[in-house]
Amino acid sequence: MKKSDFHFDLPEALIAQAPLAERSASRLLVVPPGDAPPADRHVRDLPDWLHAGDLLVFNDTRVIPARLFGQKDSGGRVEILIERLLPDNHARAQIGASKSPRPGGRIRLDAGGEAEVLGREGEFYRLCFDVQGSLESWLLKAGRLPLPPYIRRDPGQDDDERYQTVFARELGAVAAPTAGLHFDDALLARLRERGVEFGHVTLHVGAGTFQPVRVDDVHQHQMHSEWLNVGAHLVEQARAARARGGRVIAVGTTVVRALESAMRDGELQPFAGETRIFIFPGYRIRSVDAMVTNFHLPESTLLMLVSAFAGRERVLAAYRHAVERGYRFFSYGDAMLLFPQHA
Numbered sequence: 352m353k354k355s356d357f358h359f360d361l362p363e364a365l366i367a368q369a370p371l372a373e374r375s376a377s378r379l380l381v382v383p384p385g386d387a388p389p390a391d392r393h394v395r396d397l398p399d400w401l402h403a404g405d406l407l408v409f410n411d412t413r414v415i416p417a418r419l420f421g422q423k424d425s426g427g428r429v430e431i432l433i434e435r436l437l438p439d440n441h442a443r444a445q446i447g448a449s450k451s452p453r454p455g456g457r458i459r460l461d462a463g464g465e466a467e468v469l470g471r472e473g474e475f476y477r478l479c480f481d482v483q484g485s486l487e488s489w490l491l492k493a494g495r496l497p498l499p500p501y502i503r504r505d506p507g508q509d510d511d512e513r514y515q516t517v518f519a520r521e522l523g524a525v526a527a528p529t530a531g532l533h534f535d536d537a538l539l540a541r542l543r544e545r546g547v548e549f550g551h552v553t554l555h556v557g558a559g560t561f562q563p564v565r566v567d568d569v570h571q572h573q574m575h576s577e578w579l580n581v582g583a584h585l586v587e588q589a590r591a592a593r594a595r596g597g598r599v600i601a602v603g604t605t606v607v608r609a610l611e612s613a614m615r616d617g618e619l620q621p622f623a624g625e626t627r628i629f630i631f632p633g634y635r636i637r638s639v640d641a642m643v644t645n646f647h648l649p650e651s652t653l654l655m656l657v658s659a660f661a662g663r664e665r666v667l668a669a670y671r672h673a674v675e676r677g678y679r680f681f682s683y684g685d686a687m688l689l690f691p692q693h694a
Contacts, residue, residue: 352632354564354650357658359670361649366501367683370513374535378678378685382661382669384692389669391676394533394686395541397643403546404597406588408639410528410605411551413519415487416494421460423448429458431466432497433490434475434525434558435578440486443475445558452476462493487522497525499682500561501648514682523555523578529645529682530603548597550588554579554609554626564650569631574652580623581613589619589638598640604653607660610638631655632663641690646673646680661689 371377375395382389392399401407417433430447437443446452451471458466464482471477482489496506496514506514516531517539539549559575566572589599589610601607611630613622619638629652630636636659647653658666669687678685 352569354567354569357650357654359649359667361680365680367679367681368502368504370683374533375538377533379688380669380673381688382690384690389672395538398541398545400688401545401547404595406548406550406592406597406599407602408550408552408606409518409531409602410554411518411520412524412528412553412555413522414515414524414527415522416490416496417525418495418497419460421458423452423456423458432558436487440480442478444478445474446476501681521553525558526556526560528556528603528605530643530686533686550585552581552585552606552609554605556605564652574627574629576625576627579609579612579626581609581621583621586619586621601639601642604644604656607639607642607656611636614638630659632659634659636660644687644689646684657689660691662692665692
């Protein structure tokens with residue numbers, strides 16, 4: 352299977368650069384089971400497609416203000432994107448600079464304090480921060496929100512709210528679980544009235560989510576590592592939903608990755624730890640019965656995941672439909688409600 356098997360033509364004008372005024376006003380392309388054609392709806396219509404007893408599973412990770420700027424001892428400017436917080440005010444990060452900093456080098460941060468370069472592993476550096484208080488607390492005041500690279504503007508005050516889900520609580524991601532951005536309090540209330548139950552997992556989305564697939568043979572691609580937690584309560588919720596005839600519906604590809612990483616011997620089990628799971632066609636997703644997901648980049652691992660769930664040709668046909676009808680793509684874009692071909 353080749354990377355080019357997941358290519359589609361996307362006009363740049365369809366890449367959303369800002370969120371809509373209302374979260375649930377985004378469009379929703381419903382791809383039903385079987386051979387029925389896709390239906391053009393809005394996210395606020397989602398309760399019409401769900402049943403009492405269904406379980407919606409959200410990712411409750413919260414985005415770190417992970418972008419910092421500074422200056423090396425030599426005077427060169429540096430951009431830091433923290434990928435993961437580590438104990439003792441250490442962090443794993445990507446560094447953008449005209450010349451790569453060496454171990455022992457220090458970076459004076461524009462927001463105050465310093466960071467020492469301890470070493471490098473691949474594209475990530477290990478840094479030790481000398482800042483006031485804990486690094487986590489300091490970042491909440493001093494860091495800048497790391498909008499995705501395809502959003503070609505600086506983050507504004509609105510992004511501080513809109514690039515977080517309304518249920519975000521576990522700090523640790525450098526990118527939002529974007530399917531969850533469509534849910535507001537009013538929509539959640541309507542879903543509860545419908546009899547839909549909610550569950551949460553945590554998967555801290557890493558900077559590697561934006562890394563392109565650089566090999567043509569997708570079997571050779573190596574995924575980045577991300578930390579997740581699927582708790583015992585969520586496992587019991589999923590089992591109870593299936594037992595009563597309800598469906599488990601993932602809100603976002605990160606939820607699918609978390610749940611599939613927690614599968615053991617065909618059963619969902621509590622699990623906390625690292626995952627490098629790579630899901631592409633040929634892999635059978637068993638943990639969910641449907642998913643809400645945004646529209647993803649051409650040739651990306653996320654597009655490969657949704658293709659594994661619903662079939663490559665069905666997904667690419669749905670994407671062509673979305674392009675023809677002017678759907679908005681990527682993080683601040685529109686969404687799909689996706690069912691497998693054979694429910």
